[in-house]
Amino acid sequence: MLVTLKELLGDAQKGGYAVGAFNVNNMEIVQAIMEAAEEQRSPVILQASQGGLKYAGVDFIAAMARLAGEKASVPVAVHLDHGTDFQQIMLCVRNGFTSVMIDGSKYPLDENIEVTKKVVEVAHAVGMSVEGELGKIGGVEDDVKVDHRDAAMTDPAEAARFAEETGVDALAIAIGTAHGVYKGEPKLDFERLKAIREVVDTPLVLHGASGVSDAAIRQAVELGICKINIDTDIRQAFARGVHSVVNNNPEEYDPRKILGPARDEMKNIVATKMQLFGCAGKA
Secondary structure (H helix, E strand, O other), rough: OOOOOOHHHHHHHHHOEEEEEEEOOOOOHHHHHHHHHHHHHHOEEEEEEHHHHHHHHHHHHHHHHHHHHOOOOOOOOEEEEEEHHHHHHHHHHHHHOEEEEEOOOOOOHHHHHHHHHHHHHHHHHOOEEEEEEEEEEEEEEEEEEEOEEEEEEEEHHHHHHHHHHOOOOOOEOOOOOOOOHHHHHHHHHHHHHHHHHHHHOOEEEOHHHHHOHHHHHHHHHOOEEEEEEEOOHHHHHHHHHHHHHHOOOOOOOOOOHHHHHHHHHHHHHHHHHHHHOOOOOOO
16 A cells, blocks of 8 residues: 555654665566565565666656555555655656655755755645755765765754754654765764754654664664665665576576566565564554
8 A cells, every 4th residue: 555654654653663765776676675565564665766767767666666555465655765856856746656855965954944845845735755864974876976074964953953944754864874885884873863863753764774784773773763775785685686697597598587586685685674674564
């Protein structure tokens, strides 16, 4: 069943668990995520980045994700990840996404608030949820590139003001994670997370969670993280599945036999994350 991000994260916040948000780029990824969600009886967020939409087309991504949600027996939100372009966000609104993210983190606080408020006003008018972002998360994810020297942690006082003035339904914060593959073990600032949670009632989001230790993820959820984004882990699982077929049987040319094992690898990763986040069995 299709639902909004606000519905999913409201339940997660009350229940003390986090919902996994998994990036989709093609049919096999959508199938892997949904098979895992059904088997784990877990709510789930299918999300597409601007890069993913450019690759597959917003209409194709929306059609696949919405169909998956409509057929599912578990709650499914269809979400735009890291939207930075207002026109792209409006395309997602028109194509039936149930929520969007406006990433105005590159702007000064006042401008970020104004940009985000504009999206909230439009999205809420048509029943969609909005995720905003405060603080800069280092690394690269499709169209979003932040040098680690420019990464900036979220200030609790600014987070409280941002949530209050924008009316966002979810807030992505920077507490030490990064997009892409980590070169070392990430160090999450849990004291900062605690301070933000104390002054912000809005559900909190952790980006760049691929590669973060299980123990750190569990602690983040205990301290109030309600949505966790996973992309790199899925890409790596996809590559492992394809490589295993191509390396062991270089003569194989049937895309179904090449991509099928990749789908299985991704499904296993997603199921493991759902168990870790605590959302398994919550649908």
